[in-house]
Amino acid sequence: MMLLVFAVTFLLSGASAQYDADVLILGAGSAGLSAASVLASQNVSFIIIEAADTIGGRIKSTMFGGKIVELGSIGIYGTESSINSTVNMYNITGKYVDYDSVIVKSYLNESLDEQADAVWNKLANAQKTVKKLFGEIKEGKIRDMSIKVALENGGWFPKTILEDVIEIYDYDFEFSKFPALISTRGFQSVSDIQDKPFLSTDQRGLQNYMERFASSFMNTSGPQMKLGETVVGINHTDTSVSVTTSSGKTFNGKYAIVTFSMGVLKSKNDMFNPSLPAWKLDTIYRTSIDSYAQIYVKFASTVTNFWGTYQYILHVHPRRGYYPIIINLEAEGFFPNGTNILLFVVMGEEARRVESMQDNQVKDEIKGVLKGMFGSSTPEPESIRLERWTSDPLTMGSFTSRQVGDEGNPRFLEALKSRVGRVYFAGEAYHDVMDGFVEGAEQSGRYTAMEVKECMMDKKCPQFNPTPAAPKPVPTTCEASLLSLSLATLLACLMAVYLK
Template identity: 30%
Template sequence: MLEGSNRIGGRVKSVKFGGKPVEEGANRVIGKEGTRLWDVVQKYKVSGKKTDYDSVLIRNFRGLTGTEGENAWTKLEAAQMTVSEIYKRIEDKKTEDMSARTSLDIGRWSPVEKVVEIFDYDFEYGGSPGVTSCYSFGIPEESANDLYYIMDKSGIGVQKSGSVTFNPPLPDCKNDNLFRVRLENYVSVYFKFPNTSSRFWDNTKYILYADDRRGLFPVWQNLEVDGLFSPGTNILQMVTQGEDADRVSELTDADITGEVMAILRRVYTNVVDPEDVFITNWKSNPLYMGSFCNMDTLAFKPVIFEAIRAPVGNVFFAGDSKLLIGSLPVIQRGLRGAESTL
């Protein structure tokens, strides 16, 4: 076994920040009892907290959005009914796959409505609905284990970059289908504020920021909610993904810090300077070149997945890719790849 870094675990990586363990990569376990990852969690008594997605509010630079926010959730729920209906027609082969943007297209979206959409789609899938297969939103969890197997352990971003070569070259059918997979970007900015200062942000799990520009650090996570960290820890996580994460990945840490602090000061008063900052950037890491995978429209088909994971001679493929950031599919593909060689 060859490992490119000085550690194992890939994009499952915890680091010490502000005296607490924070996640540089995968933030959540996505799965339920009966999956192999959940068995590992139980076996080794891994601790964690169940995410409360209802603990959320929306802010812009004018303050809380109130009724406008409630109307945005209602509008999105109506659009999601259309997504469900389209998924069923795709599954029944009555229509072709389409982008989620097509099925969510229910009129002009305001900044508040956009951030609600981001929370339900971009935040989970890494890309906007315009670049994500509608079919991917309908896959039931219990069938995901058999469907999401895509790449060799070198990683899909590394493979697509051409920095790893095969001699003889991989078949065209392998490479053609490989390039149907999108490698999304996901950037977290962690701020540690002084223990002597009071928490200035809201006491909900998620705070959504509705800027006029879509996707500008839209999701903030309060790490003191639900007892994850004790009150007074004063660590705030701010997340961006997709195209805006690509933009941010090209900036210096100082520029990113300045931009995010300016946003915080537009929204809140009494914002103090952080005493420490930690910024993730998987896209610039030559061993990964991205965070996790997504599928373009018309690419979410078993035949494409099979072509990508199919062995070439004695070379077997496992590892990278699922539509959500997490570890379950990597474990499944690692086991599948190992079993294939036995």
């Protein structure tokens, strides 16, 4: 008997010793940390493996021009209550943006505010049609369509460079792509639930808020957090996941949650062994991750404000998307006057182009833009700061959005979010509505951690089935009448057959 107890104890301790933790969380961005917080609350052991030396992922703060600025996410998006709760819980300083606080300047130093008002009214009219079409899409009456097509239905055909920049402000600015590539269903679903974002100017940085969040449930410098470890292999079986890193280390877990961006998954999907199945890869390749460049521009302390007091300045230029939006970080409620920092935002293909240039080339282009907008004597920027998210191997893009047709498609979403064996997936790209946003990443992390917990504890482990049972054939009228035992229908049916 003693021998049996000893053998069982040995086997049990041997079984748990082969795992470093129940769950390996790959990536310490918003999704990874949110997943960890849920596992901690459920007493499920985990290890976080992160390639960078800091946590936060695409939330990254740095010192520039004497201020802490955000290189990645800067706006807190979500519903009114979710924004308020984050801002209040972490006491974040900043201000809700006011999209109506905007002026429009041309590349020929003209103020176009009056003309812009007329264009905005025209666009607002077309947007009424877009909302109506969205309602019909949601009800399944019509198929999803691009925002461009929906706007055309409402009579919006931008022909002037002023119309172009106003369209960019309302659409490209949020989804980082041309309206022809934005799903009406996706865009309107977010607009429906979202309140005005809160723009952070917090001098601890948003990355610090991530650190405070992580410290609330774990020791961020303890053995559960492996920073500076780049994952190069994810080997998975029916009973375990073994992760190898470029430093030669191996970590074993019962499950893994992969939170890498879609850009990383697209370019390095060969790290999975066995490979991801075709149905999973299909969803990964179909989810686009776009480029979004934020360029901080600092002027010398001797320069006095020449850009005004509005929050946004639009740049009207013959080349669509050429430095179209400037955020005035000195507008009331943001940084104090004299900080002399503006934030230029460039999207999509133009962002890609800007990222591929040297800093001094970008600075020269911005110098030209400012002289065009404000006159030839406009002071030159002292320095600029630009993070290159698309060429960064740990992100390979800024944020995702789904294609027309995939958005709201239950089969697509089910496959996208599904586990593959013991490997689960979380991150901004997997949220049904808030994909692209920090809020979406956080919710996806929490939801996925609960899924893993349910699989571990309750043995409920649903997985996408690429070949569902064929739908049952619709019974003919005669069969249906027999099934429903309706005598009248049966007689009508037999009569119809007889008369044939």
